[in-house]
Amino acid sequence: MTSITEIDEANFETEVLKSSQPVLVEFATGWSLPSMMLNGAMDEIATEFVDSLKVARVKLDHSPNLGLWYGVRCLPTVLYFSDGEVRVGIFGTTNKEAILSQLRPVMNSQRVPEIAL
Numbered sequence: 337m338t339s340i341t342e343i344d345e346a347n348f349e350t351e352v353l354k355s356s357q358p359v360l361v362e363f364a365t366g367w368s369l370p371s372m373m374l375n376g377a378m379d380e381i382a383t384e385f386v387d388s389l390k391v392a393r394v395k396l397d398h399s400p401n402l403g404l405w406y407g408v409r410c411l412p413t414v415l416y417f418s419d420g421e422v423r424v425g426i427f428g429t430t431n432k433e434a435i436l437s438q439l440r441p442v443m444n445s446q447r448v449p450e451i452a453l
Contacts, residue, residue: 339382340362340378340379340382340391340392340393341390341391341392341393342392342393342395343361343392343393343394343399343402344394344395344398344399344402345399345401345402348394348399348402351390351392352392352417352420353417353420354420355390355417357388357389357390358388358389358390358416358417358418358423358443359389359390359391359392359416359417359418360378360381360389360390360391360392360414360415360416360417360435360439361392361393361394361414361415361416361417362374362378362391362392362393362394362412362413362414363394363396363402363403363406363408363411363412363413363414363415364393364394364395364396364411364412364413365395365396365397365411366395366397367397368411368412370411370412370428370429371411371412373429374412374414374429374430376432377430377431377432377435378391378393378414380432381432381435381436388443389443396408396411406422409427410427410428412428412429413425413426413427413428414426414427414430414435416439416442418442423442424438424439424442426438
């Protein structure tokens with residue numbers, strides 16, 4: 337199983353903004369029930385798309401400025417970054433299928449192979 341990259345203010349630029357591959361970043365807390373409910377979906381996405389997508393998590397308890405910089409107003413918030421820019425935002429409790437259905441058009445437009453749901 338592929339691990340999710342832990343992101344903080346010190347490594348955000350390197351791991352997300354300057355990443356050579358797209359990055360799916362979950363902004364969450366360790367104690368929020370909606371955030372905990374998303375953990376399994378993010379783990380599955382990280383495993384399935386290990387070659388084409390980096391999956392990362394920002395713990396807002398430890399890096400609150402990242403939440404402020406990206407206007408995070410609800411938990412969890414998932415942002416898809418490509419070439420250092422946010423391309424998709426997914427807000428609130430959701431599941432793997434809903435995340436992938438929102439990512440598919442953006443990923444396909446970047447000539448990434450079709451995502452099978």
